[in-house]
Each structure stands twice: as structure tokens, then as C-alpha cells.
Amino acid sequence: MDWKQIYQDRTVEAREAVGMIQSRDEIFLGHAAAEPRYLVRKLLERKDELQGVRLVQGLNIGDAPYAAPEYEGHFIVETFFAANGNRECLQAGRGALLPMHFYAQPRAIREGKVGCDVAMISCTLPDEAGYVNMGLSCDQTRVIVEKAKLTIAQVNERMPYVCGDTMIHVSEIDRFVHYDEEPYQIPLLNRDDPVAEQIGYNISTLIRDGDTIQMGQGTIPNAILKFLTDKKDLGIHTEVFSDNVLPLIKSGVINGAAKTLHNRKIVATFIQGTRDLYDFVDHNNMIRLFPVDYTNSVGIISKNDNMVAICSALQVDLMGQVNADYMGSTVFSGVGGQLDYMRGAEEAKNGRPIIALPSTAKKGTVSRIVAQFEAGTPVTASRHEVHYIVTEYGVAEIFGLTLRERARALIDIAHPDFREQLEREFDDSLRKAGMKNGFTIV
Helix, strand or coil: CCHHHHHHHHECCHHHHHCCCCCCCEEEECCHHHCCHHHHHHHHCCHHHCCCEEEEECCCCCCCHHHCHHHCCCEEEEECCCCCCCHHHHHCCCEEECCCCHHHHHHHHHCCCCCCCEEEEEECCCCCCCEEECCCECCCHHHHHHHCCEEEEEECCCCCCCCECCEEEHHHCCEEEECCCCCCCCCCCCCCCHHHHHHHHHHHCCCCCCCEEECCCCHHHHHHHCCCCCCCCEEEECCEECHHHHHHHHHCCECCCCCCCCCCCEEECEECCCHHHHHHHCCCCCEEECCHHHHCCHHHHCCCCCEEEEEECCEEECCCCEECCEECCEECCCCCCHHHHHHHHHHCCCCEEEEECCCEECCCCEECEECCCCCCCCCCECCCCCCEEEECCEEEECCCCCHHHHHHHHHHCCCHHHHHHHHHHHHHHHHHCCCCCCCCCC
16 A cells, blocks of 8 residues: 555554553653654543553653652553652652663563553654654664554644655654644753853863764763863764763864764764754754664674763762662662773773762762762662763773772862762771771772
8 A cells, every 4th residue: 555545554643543542551652852742741641541551651751741649550660760740759669660771661562571552752744755753762662662562642843854764754754743842942051050060171171083972961061062162073873962072072072073983973862952952953954863772782882993982970989889779768760871881981992981070069069979878879880880980070980990999089079078088988888897997008
């Protein structure tokens, strides 16, 4: 059958499309900025008809209306990453966290470890060959379309066309619903933060001409960029592509000329940011999206010589262990692709895995560098895979150091108000272990 006839026959009103969803179905939502907002709203209108519908998602950057208390029992949020919209839902027990490396999520879906009865995605209008474009989210889109018994696509003319492995034939999608609206956006961070700026400067001292960089969003990634304007031939291989690097692309600092994999291309698995970013990536052949089990594969990341992975943390202990996703025993975020890129950079030729964090929290009253984690705090990155820790007080290169040497290096970049306390706590831990006190072996 001609693709145009297939498309016409499968194009319906939203009410009809979401009316096919049944109680206790597991629905996988398009990721981040590609969440089909209109379809979600129409699904929520069926609240009283549905019980125990599981909504599986990655990072949510929107308002997550389904996470509100009034939907309890009707919709259950299951997510790989807690964010502002769904964090309270998870902490209150109305939802659940799915701990998993980002790169492994497609495998979990293929193998049925994470259910996917229904896929709800966003896409562009079909092209002349009958293919729609995934738009801003490639990561898991193909696998959920392949796995789902029912795929519903919101066709949105405001969704940019993004190059890469991003095309789906209309015959693979069961229902199309036309509705144009702005994808979710994240505003630019313009706030001056002297702590973040100092951390950004410290990180910039580790970046060399020709490096390939992975970084996320936030005040620290933004602060790094202003210190890279004198660099040459930088590249990007990352999981999320956002506005913060646009000035360096437009100035030619980021051109990918030295990349050993996907030369002169910016590689990512999803995109989120402002409308200006979405206009920039639209039909831009420099930007390439690939599935997350490719972009976040340790073997693929490590093919980028001079790979620099810049990741954030909530806490680091004196052994070099990293906590990036919990406040004590309370979920705060998720692991995302942190370990994918830490390990990929570690294996890359001249690679540098970096953990960055402010030295304190709660207006300077709490040290983020601690002697030991609070009981119940999970470890995100083990002491064996951490190379560089950066705060506003400097860089601690702990790879190759003994535990005593690591403790000394980390205390040196802790906030000065907490250094004596950390030394005492370190001495106490040695004494309890039956070891001699202090930082030298005598």
C-alpha cells in the first residue's frame, strides 16, 4: 500500500488514539523536550476510566501533570531520572525510580525488563519518501516503536527536523494525531555565580586544543564555556546537546576538526533548550542524533581520542566515591549517563573523566566533600573510576593515589571552613580501622 494511504488511514483525533489505551498498560513517553504534550493532556482526561497505567519516562523537563496527587492510582510514574516535575511524586511513593545506566535502557526495553505496551512519541510531518523525523529525542525512540503493541505519534510542525539516525517510516506507527505546539523548552541560565565561574575556570585548565567534550546543562557547564574562547578545534560527543555551546560553535572554537570519530559532527542522543536552539538544529547537517546505546556506549565514547567527560555530583567522600543522585536515602535525580561517559573517557586515548561540584551546600553550612557518606546513601561512581575532582578551590587528580593521598588531595580542595574537621574525621576513621593516624606512613 502507498505510504500516503497508510498515513491517511491512520490519522485520527486524539480522543480516538488515546482511547485505545487500557488500564494497567505500560506507556513509554517520548523523552525530555520530545514528550508529546497534547497526547498526554488528552490521556489525562481519561483519568476516571483508567487504573494502574504506568507512565515510563527518562528525564522530564516539563510540568509532569500526571505526577500530581490527584492522579494517584490512575497513573503511576516510573522514571530513570528524577527531576523538578516528578521528584515529589517519587519521594512521596506515588512513583518509582528505575536505576539504570542510560546506555542500557534500550536493552532493558528490548528484553522486556522494562515494559512498553504503548509508545507515545512526537514527530515531524512525513517527507516525500514516507518517513517522519523523531525531532529532539532519538535515544530510545526507535526501540519503543519497535517494541510497543501500539504506537501513537503527535505530528507537530513546531518539532525541528534533526539529522542522524532519526527517521521512522509511517508504516511503523499505528496512529497519527496532528497538533502543533511548542516543544518543552529550558530557558538560558544567565545568572552570575562566582563559585561556578571559579569551578569553570579550574576545569578549563584541563581542556586542551582538539579535545572532544561531554557536558550537560547547568551553571557549571555554562561557566566553563567563557574560559574556552581561546581553544581550537574542540569537538562534542555528548548525551544532551543544549544552548550553552552555541556561541563556541558560531565562533569556530567548536568545529570537530580534530575528532577521531564523526569528524566535524556534533554527536548527541537528545536535545533540549530554547527555541533558538531548536531553530539552529533544524536541518543542520553538523548535528547528528543517534540512539543512546550508541552515543553512550563505552566502546563508542572511547573511540574519541582526547575525550573529556565533565559530570556533576552532590557529594564526594575522602576515598573518591561519588554520590550524584541521592540526598542520604532520599532520591534527588538519577545516574543518567554519568558512568557511561566516565568510563568511556577513562578508556579513551588521553581521556579525562572529571567530577565537578561546589565545595559546600545550604549556603555554605554543609561540606559536599565528606569523610564518609551518610548511612543509606548509594554510591554513584566508585573510587576506582574517578580521576579528577574539581571544586572552586582547585583540582584534585586522585587517579593513582593511595587512600591517604586521596584524602589529603580532596581536603585541600574542600572549603577552608571544613578542612580541619575533615582531617579529624579522617584520623578517626583510621583509628577505628586500627591504623596509624595522619597522612603519612611511618
